[in-house]
Amino acid sequence: MSIEHKSASFEPASMSGPLQQGALAGLRVLDLSRVLAGPWAGQLLADLGADVIKVERPGTGDDTRTWGPPWLADADGDATGESAYYMSANRNKRSVTVDLSQPEGQALVKQLASKADVLIENFKVGGLSQYGLDYASLDEVNPRLVYCSITGFGQTGPYAPRAGYDFLMQGMGGLMSLTGRADGADGEGPLKVGVALTDIMTGLYATVAIQAALAHRERTCKGQHIDLALLDVQIACLANQAASYLIGGVVPKRMGNAHPSIVPYQDFPTADGYMIIAVGNDGQFAKCCAALGRPEWSSDERFARNPQRVKHRDELIALICGVTAGRTTGEWISIMEAAGVPCGPVNTIDKVFEDAHVQSREMRIEMAHPLSENVSLVANPIRLSESPVQYRHAPPMLGAHTEEVLDAWLDMSGAEIEALRHNRII
Structure with a gap:
């Protein structure tokens, strides 16, 4: 878009590299x-x-x-x-x-x-x-x-x-x-x-x-x-939660860190804290079960498909918690990442800025x-x-x-x- 005015010239703060013109320069x-x-x-x-x-x-x-x-x-x-x-x-x-x-x-x-x-x-x-x-x-x-x-x-x-x-x-x-x-x-x-x-x-x-x-x-x-x-x-910004009410007639309620429509998708206790497992589909759930050392869960009729996992949420979460408490967060993240399971720690702000990926970005x-x-x-x-x-x-x-x-x-x-x-x- 053309912009009528030109920006006044001013000295940039010290930084490395040449100063380039921004996308909204002149606005x-x-x-x-x-x-x-x-x-x-x-x-x-x-x-x-x-x-x-x-x-x-x-x-x-x-x-x-x-x-x-x-x-x-x-x-x-x-x-x-x-x-x-x-x-x-x-x-x-x-x-x-x-x-x-x-x-x-x-x-x-x-x-x-x-x-x-x-x-x-x-x-x-x-x-x-x-x-x-x-x-x-x-x-x-x-x-x-x-x-x-x-x-x-x-x-x-x-x-x-x-x-x-x-x-x-x-x-x-x-x-x-x-x-x-x-x-x-x-x-x-x-x-x-x-x-x-x-x-x-x-x-x-x-x-x-x-x-x-x-x-x-x-x-x-x-x-x-x-x-x-x-x-x-x-x-x-209520997004899917508002849609659940407007379309499904369901008034969403507090669920802590759990997801109303996906299981398992929440935090789990470990030997030294907590970790997040975010399983978005049945394939990822099978990988998660294998990583947890319980491959049989992925073929259990209560858990094989996401709608069943949502229905039997409490049973499955209790089973997973019983396993995750046996290793540290770092150990589980290494295992889960190697298996292709979305996971991560619950970082404090200092840990966020110490993260190697965050630093690289x-x-x-x-x-x-x-x-x-x-x-x-x-x-x-x-x-x-x-x-x-x-x-x-x-x-x-x-x-x-x-x-x-x-x-x-x-x-x-x-x-x-x-x-x-x-x-x-x-």
């Missing part, structure tokens, strides 16, 4: 969002080459800047006040501080929006109208603008005015009814997922929606408003940071052969690029910028 994004869902979308667009400007409150910035510990440490090992949470979602952006409570600040953001291709915001419904920064107002100054609103419950409906949080959506959207030990089991009860998964999925949906809107703009020269709700996304990156020699971050998983992800900027310090952006985007003079700073607009 200008104004990111007014905070916390995770919106910033995650902004980071993904930035990783793909877009010039993403993070607009923050002077003095405080994004809420997550204070969500610590842990904090980034400086060269002496002392905490810098830059939180790990903030670092996780704001790479490759440039930070500009603007006071939206003042008319001059509102006018400044409107000017930036007039030069942008995309705007991302997660204010409460109607929250930006008081500043003249809602979609209808900005559509008048920039009809090509793709305006992405992320809220808890969407722009319409009886819950629209409510604030929305990931934990709340995991509960209201059904995910917690599926997560946790089954009723009657030790440790029973609903659980949230260990990361803010609804926020992350919403950020991914937002990125897809933004690119779809840009493709539509390519054909029509017209931007549009994207209404994205965390609750909608959570429901959409370079899923940990190091970026230079003004307050520390390097900051360690998780790499973007997208691998593009012709326009690979580039790591240009570490997550920016608050307001670090205000002058730079106002000069590049709005061609402001030093005197104009200094006047804004003197009046505490920026």
Whole structure:
């Protein structure tokens, strides 16, 4: 797709190899969002080459800047006040501080929006109208603008005015009814997922929606408003579990780590912990039985076919547990992998980054940071052969690029910028 604006030139963070142009180079994004869902979308667009400007409150910035510990440490090992949470979602952006409570600040953001291709915001419904920064107002100054609103419950409906949080959506959207030990089991009860998964999925949906809107703009020269709700996304991501209810009339329940439609597909105890066995078909089950030293199970009429295994789940799981407890996780994984049975350990996060395959995929990156020699971050998983992800900027310090952006985007003079700073607009 053609993009109207050219990105301003800026120095990349230190990295090996020449800096290549990203797939979205030339795309200008104004990111007014905070916390995770919106910033995650902004980071993904930035990783793909877009010039993403993070607009923050002077003095405080994004809420997550204070969500610590842990904090980034400086060269002496002392905490810098830059939180790990903030670092996780704001790479490759440039930070500009603007006071939206003042008319001059509102006018400044409107000017930036007039030069942008995309705007991302997660204010409460109607929250930006008081500043003249809602979609209808900005559509008048920039009809090509793709305006992405992320809220808890969407722009319409009886819950629209409510604030929305990931934990709340995991509960209201059904995910917690599926997560946790089954009723009657030790440790029973609903659980949230260990990361803010609804926020992350919403950020991914937002990125897809933004690119779809840009493709539509390519054909029509017209931007549009994207209404994205965390609750909608959570429901959409129920996938086969929602289909079980809508098509089969079955209300899924918590099953711990077991799968409702496939057996064996869960964790099993070993001599030193747990391992996962993920058998997806009858052929794999036969291999699994042979690896366990119980080849006769694969011809047992109770277990030979997956529907029978699901029906006789409790009997089969008890039998497998009785065998797996006799060897260590490492021993079983070697045996299962040699037999072609999908399996793996339940890794802690440190073990994830110690894994040889993860290291070979370079899923940990190091970026230079003004307050520390390097900051360690998780790499973007997208691998593009012709326009690979580039790591240009570490997550920016608050307001670090205000002058730079106002000069590049709005061609402001030093005197104009200094006047804004003197009046505490920026």
